[in-house]
Amino acid sequence: MSDFKLALVYLRSRTLVTLLTIASVALGLALATVVLLVARETENTLMQESGYWDVVVGAKGSPLQVALNVLYYLDAPTGNIDIKVWNTLQHDDAVKQIVPINMGDSYYGAPIVGTTMDIFAPRIEAGERILAQGQGFSKPFEAVVGADVARRNQLRLGQHFAGSHGWTASNDVHTESPYTVVGILALTGTSMDRAVYTDYRSVWEVHSHHDAHDSPAEVAASRRAYSMVTALLVRLTQPGRRFRFIEKVNAQQTAMAVIPVDQVSALAQKLIVPLQQLLISVAYLVVFVAGLSILISLYLTIHQRRRDIAILRSLGATQGDIFRLITLEAAMLAGLGVLAGWLIGHGVVAACVPYTLAHYGIAPHAWQVAPAEFLIAGSVWVLGILAGLLPAAIAYRVPVAETIVQE
Amino acid sequence: MMITCTQVAKQFVVRNSGAVLCWAVETLTVAKGERVLVSGPSGCGKTTLLNLLAGLLRPDHGAITIADVRIDELDTASVDYFRGLHIGLIFQALQLLSPLSVLDNLLLGARFGRRWSPGEARDRAEHLLARVGLADRRTHRPGELSLGEQQRVAIARALINEPPLLLADEPTASLDARNAGIVLDLLFALSAEHGATLVAVSHDPTVQARFDRVIDATPWMQRAPEVTLV
Numbered sequence: 001m002s003d004f005k006l007a008l009v010y011l012r013s014r015t016l017v018t019l020l021t022i023a024s025v026a027l028g029l030a031l032a033t034v035v036l037l038v039a040r041e042t043e044n045t046l047m048q049e050s051g052y053w054d055v056v057v058g059a060k061g062s063p064l065q066v067a068l069n070v071l072y073y074l075d076a077p078t079g080n081i082d083i084k085v086w087n088t089l090q091h092d093d094a095v096k097q098i099v100p101i102n103m104g105d106s107y108y109g110a111p112i113v114g115t116t117m118d119i120f121a122p123r124i125e126a127g128e129r130i131l132a133q134g135q136g137f138s139k140p141f142e143a144v145v146g147a148d149v150a151r152r153n154q155l156r157l158g159q160h161f162a163g164s165h166g167w168t169a170s171n172d173v174h175t176e177s178p179y180t181v182v183g184i185l186a187l188t189g190t191s192m193d194r195a196v197y198t199d200y201r202s203v204w205e206v207h208s209h210h211d212a213h214d215s216p217a218e219v220a221a222s223r224r225a226y227s228m229v230t231a232l233l234v235r236l237t238q239p240g241r242r243f244r245f246i247e248k249v250n251a252q253q254t255a256m257a258v259i260p261v262d263q264v265s266a267l268a269q270k271l272i273v274p275l276q277q278l279l280i281s282v283a284y285l286v287v288f289v290a291g292l293s294i295l296i297s298l299y300l301t302i303h304q305r306r307r308d309i310a311i312l313r314s315l316g317a318t319q320g321d322i323f324r325l326i327t328l329e330a331a332m333l334a335g336l337g338v339l340a341g342w343l344i345g346h347g348v349v350a351a352c353v354p355y356t357l358a359h360y361g362i363a364p365h366a367w368q369v370a371p372a373e374f375l376i377a378g379s380v381w382v383l384g385i386l387a388g389l390l391p392a393a394i395a396y397r398v399p400v401a402e403t404i405v406q407e
Numbered sequence: 408m409m410i411t412c413t414q415v416a417k418q419f420v421v422r423n424s425g426a427v428l429c430w431a432v433e434t435l436t437v438a439k440g441e442r443v444l445v446s447g448p449s450g451c452g453k454t455t456l457l458n459l460l461a462g463l464l465r466p467d468h469g470a471i472t473i474a475d476v477r478i479d480e481l482d483t484a485s486v487d488y489f490r491g492l493h494i495g496l497i498f499q500a501l502q503l504l505s506p507l508s509v510l511d512n513l514l515l516g517a518r519f520g521r522r523w524s525p526g527e528a529r530d531r532a533e534h535l536l537a538r539v540g541l542a543d544r545r546t547h548r549p550g551e552l553s554l555g556e557q558q559r560v561a562i563a564r565a566l567i568n569e570p571p572l573l574l575a576d577e578p579t580a581s582l583d584a585r586n587a588g589i590v591l592d593l594l595f596a597l598s599a600e601h602g603a604t605l606v607a608v609s610h611d612p613t614v615q616a617r618f619d620r621v622i623d624a625t626p627w628m629q630r631a632p633e634v635t636l637v
Binding site: 001002005006009010012013307308311312313314315316317318319320321400401404 | 458461463464483484487488490491492496498502503504505506507511514515516517518519520521564
């Protein structure tokens, strides 16, 4: 009979206590795992998205709001900028690529982003697959829809749909200007999945159409008014030219240039990192309590098992054998807790993927192991073993003859 | 396996009264293969002798030699090894491990005897269970057996390593006459198979006739001032 089997028999002989102990360890590790995964995925997604473009140009206002709106579609636009800004910057020798963003409408909560197909250029250059079906848009009112939008609304190639005014579903639906789905984007686990992309002129024309019954002069004025864009995504010939470029743009009255990476990093430092640290502290606290539960569970069981320990010694088990057996039980309890916690943690994240995708445009890689997980899982396991040392030491010192005679 | 105890003494403090008792034996010798019964009234120190011989207690004074090994001089781990390999113990209170099956109780004895490979241990355990008439109860837990059956399991476990010395503490105390007879028959038969020395403790006068020799333990336990061993 192996030590492993003997330890297993004793763990099974007190099933409820064993399960509760494993559950407490699992809870702590699951919490830590979820925090790690969410932190990793949030950071990866935010930094990846913000890293595609050197500069974002938007209407003057909050720089963070510009970055969140243009890159993640998480906030309302700060306003619009005159198309002249776009025209001017296109000819700036520091600019490698500039892509317009026109927003204002949505389709069942998914923002309709008026732009050009160049918006996908950085992703294509990074080797990402962009289109899952169909092709890109080439003229107004052709649309490519994000994977999550297509799934939730059961949109298919060739299907028509109408956007509604504003960021949320409303009754102000532009039924007179329907879009045609010409492409469905591949699932990326980013904000791209929950957006609709169309030619930037579509947005102008949709809103111009409102004024169709107005006088030609009013229509012309309206068209001028809509000859604006929400923002511009800019890639520079050299990233080092960002600061001079920003200074130049910010010198204007109407537009503002921000470095998205800086904004997102600042957001992460201010909000996300402290929250992660708080949650990880809580997770460590739970793990510590789990370690205590192993100690208490084994400590109590040692007192109940004094007779059994004495019998093992009488059969020839050394004090070292007893110490090893109890430590092995602690290692198995902690190990099973770690395994269960890891599965629960990753399972919870996997179960939340539809929600995070729908609300935040993030699809965490739920079953991808973060290197830090090994550290935490290893720490919990070692902590569990350490928690078993005191009970093991008590078991080590059980007096054999006295115990057998007394029992 | 030859046993010799020379001027062995062990002191005990009585918990309630605080009185000091001293267990002392001037000389005790058991020949190899001999079957000895230690008898005497309760509290005279019969079980103390077995615990000292098994190395579960360490004497305060004197020498205990088993097969030319001074077990009182061995360190704790060495005594444990020695006991596992050379001594089979049968307790008064049976002392089977309740979470384990009958078969696993035997295999546990083999595990700490460190004599057999896992396959050999299993064969040996199956053989012994058949010999004690419990082959069909191998998967049962001790709690599912009668006292007589449990005692037969305890005997089988004590013999799994074919120890040259068998120490039995009141092996028939909790059994009726019929079961006591069965257990003693098994104890004698199985220990005789490989010539084991048997030292048993019993206050039952009806079993005395079956042993080669009876040792009276009555004078062994005394109040400390009366002991004069040097």
